Amino acid sequence: MMRSHDWSGSPLGHPDTWPPCLRSTVSLMLGSRFPMFVAFGPELGLLYNDAYVEILGDKHPRSLGDRFRDVWAEIWPDISPLVDKALSGEPTWSENMPLLMNRHGRDEPTWFTFSYSPLRDEEGRIAGMFCACTETTGRIQAEAALRANEARLGFLDRLGKETAKVTDADEILATTTRMVAEHLGLSSCAYADMDPDEDGFTIRGDWAAEGSPSIVGHYSLADFGKRAVQDLGAGRPLVIHDNLAELAPEEAATFQAIGIAATICMPLVKDGRLTALMAIHDRVARAWTDYELALITEVTERSWAHIERVRAAANLEALNATLEQRVEERTSQLVEAEAALRQSQKLEAVGQLTGGVAHDFNNLLTIIRSSVDFLRRPDLAEDRRNRYLNAVSETVDRAAKLTGQLLAFARRQTLKPETLDVGARLAGVADLLDTVTGARIRVETDLPDQPCFVRVDVSQFETALVNMAVNARDAMDGEGALTLSLRCCVPLPPIRGHVGAAGPFAAVSLRDTGSGIPPDLLARVFEPFFTTKDVGKGTGLGLSQVFGFAKQSGGDVDVHSAPGQGTIFTLYLPEVEAETVPGVVAAEAGPLEPGGSGQRVLVVEDNIEVGRFATQILQDLGYATTLAGNAEEALDRLGPDGDDFDVVFSDVVMPGMGGIELARLLKRRLPDLPVVLASGYSHVLARESSTGFELLQKPYSADQVSRMLRKVLGRRLVTDAEGGG
Incomplete structure (x- = not known):
């Protein structure tokens, strides 16, 4: 690029005219991969190597051969004393020097470590200066970010420990505003509640440094102009810099009236309404730093998250108070639904x-x-x-x-x-x-x-x-x-x-x-x-x-x-192991035998036709029968001692008192009186087969009735004989 460059406008002239000292320095510089440049001649024409191109940014390639002070006009006030020293024969050394450079179309903070050395011609006269430099911006910013992050984490840890002791939402916000103000050195920090109709807000719970004006009070949101309404209403932060310079005159007047110079309002939601955490600088106009903006944003988010958590815990506690009852109700509903x-x-x-x-x-x-x-x-x-x-x-x-x-x-x-x-x-x-x-x-x-x-x-x-x-x-x-x-x-x-x-x-x-x-x-x-x-x-x-x-x-x-x-x-x-399962044992097969010899049977049956048929069967078998239409009538016929009957033969399913209840009552009153039950319902057979009562399944045969009555009456005879009856 140097060979093809048009040197006609450069204060250095064509390379053919360069003196040996410049030629040798340029040769040394071009052969190095370390950022270097030389500023030569009365007007300090600039020459540099490939490694220095990255430092120039979009100033390259127009800076080649140009005047050094024109190339770096924005930092000339900062570096000109160092240049003067080098041109007077005094070499300089600068470490991590901050410089605000404009090399990508915008001002940006940078840091450099570099030296300016006098460059002498063949007669020993100072003809320019030589610089070897390195940009330390990345390291400086990383170290600063690390320190800021450590400070942020330390503050957030302290804030978390303080607010963890609090269970009231307003106290959480009050503690947060106080600690934010102290950490950032703010003149004031407060939180504001939006009105339900969103026409205004009330600043309350503020923390103000000594001598700072109080800003507690109610304000109309319209006084802050469209920008405030749009930003806060949409959930975006409202940031004000440079001593109100960003606001229209009518908006700035409102902020000045409450003593605000540089403000940030962070929106959050409380009780379903828009609320703002307001942080305010002192009256010295300055912009918010990235650290301050990021910290206030994170504090706002964490504070609100903590207030969710607090309310959720309260709701959970209230929920747990009725949990057992609701679980029982839900379980009952599920059981009913499954059934x-x-x-x-x-x-x-x-x-x-x-x-x-x-x-x-x-x-x-x-x-x-x-x-x-x-x-x-x-x-x-x-x-x-x-x-x-x-x-x-x-x-x-x-x-x-x-x-x-x-x-x-x-x-x-x-x-x-x-x-x-x-x-x-x-x-x-x-x-x-x-x-x-x-x-x-x-x-x-x-x-x-x-x-x-x-x-x-x-x-x-x-x-x-x-x-x-x-x-x-x-x-x-x-x-x-x-x-x-x-x-x-x-x-x-x-x-x-x-x-x-x-x-x-x-x-x-x-x-x-x-x-x-x-x-x-x-x-x-x-x-x-x-x-x-x-x-x-x-x-x-x-x-x-x-x-x-x-x-x-x-x-x-x-x-x-x-x-x-x-x-x-x-x-x-x-598959499982076999086990003996009790059940209704079928009567043995064989010829029908009457078996009765005048024994007295009380038949309890609510169906008239079935009752008549049952008494007829029993009479044919040699028994004396009496028919009762229900359990209550049967109890009347039995009397207090049941001496008029030898056995009770009862249906199970009847209006009023059922056969099972009748049998249990008789077992308590007349334990020596046998009871035989009959039913055609399988669920009764399954449920009552182990109650201790003899059970016949309908439809029953005359043979089955005969065998069952002989069985229970024979058992009674044995009992009476053993008891001396």
Whole structure:
């Protein structure tokens, strides 16, 4: 660049005319990577090397060969004494000298360490000066920033410790204003609350240095001009510098009236309204430093965050005061919601059962009615009479079994896990599933010979099986094959992103020959209320019940399907050890024996027809009977000692006092009087089977009644004999 430069306007002239001392100095300078320059001749023409270019900034390349004082006109007053010393023969050394330079279109503070050395010609005369320099701006600013940060952190630590002792929002702000003013040497620091209508604000809680005017009072926001309204209203800080020079005259007058020279208002929100933290310099006009602006901004943010925290703690304390009550209420609501959802899932399954149950009952009633018609014929052969009697008896057993399954299925009660042989249960449920699926679907079973025990709620287990069977039936459009199978001692595979388990698990599978499930719907089949059925034909709760039951029982449910290839639902349940489960023991088979010999039986039954039928059976069996229509009438007939009766035979579900309550009352009053209860409700059988009372399940046969009465009366005879009666 030097070779191609136009030197015609330079006080140095063309390089061919440069003296040897300048040439040798320039050669030395250009060969160095340290920033250097030489100012030569009467007008101090400037020459520099590549390393000095960065210092010049946008002054390069026009500074090449130019007069030194013109290049650095903005700092000439600061460096000219040093230049004069060097030109007088005295070398200088300056370390970290601050200089306000303009080398990028703006004034910027800089720091330099440099030396000015006299440059002599061949005759020993001083012809210029040589400078080796380094800019230390970055280091100086970093050290200053570090010191400022240490001061900031130290102040914030002290401020935090002081305000941590305070639990009132106004006290937090008052403490903050005082400490900010002391730390920054402010004449005043205060906080102001915006009026609810935002037309003005009130300065209060100020801290003022001795001799400084108080600025507490109410002011109209309009007096501060549009700038204040816009800035504070938009949540931006309002900063005023240079003794109000930035404001319009009418705005400056308002600030002067309250003694403000240089102010910063930091907006924050308190009680839902705009509020400002105001920091005020003394009356000596000066601008806010970056440190002061940053510190006040951070203090404002921290103060407000602390006031959130304080209020949140107060709110939390108030919340905790009622937490236990609200948790109890919420828990109760969740339990009720869960029970309602579980019952709705049962009812949907019961609805699916209705058609099949009605069909089966009509078939059973057809057998009974036809058999009764034939039995009325006087000329009916004995073998045919026995055949029809057996048909009626067997049909009643089938109807009782179907009714029992339906009642157990639909009962409303809390979950009641029990240990059961899942294979045996599946074999029994197959008939129920056959009813659900209809005549055109074959229900087949594939069950192992060895027992396999799980612990589950039986009703929920059967509900899950029915729901999966209903889903299969709809997928097969009412025609096909449904295979119910069981595998024992298998691991639980990974399902839907969950890890598996070693087990052992019982795997209950239902395989259908239906249309299959599209891949895009397969992942959603267990979602509550998701259904592909038409409106009114399904709520979408069936498979979600299966999923919930499996999870609640410690297992899971998986599904595999493909369009046109059917679907397999597999229910995994943890296996458990077998245990003896008490239940209602069936009466032994054998010929009907009367057994009665005039013993007195009080029959308690609110249904007149059933009551008459029961008394007729008992009379035919050789018992003397008395019928009471309810528990209250029975108590009247028994009297205070019950001596007129040998046994009480009572229904369970009756208006007023029920059979259970009657039996318990008699156990207290007449502990030696046997009580036999009868009920057709499965939830009563499940709940009361271990109360100590003998229980017959409706519909009962004459044989079952005879055996039960002989059992309890025989027990009484033994007791009387042992007691000497």
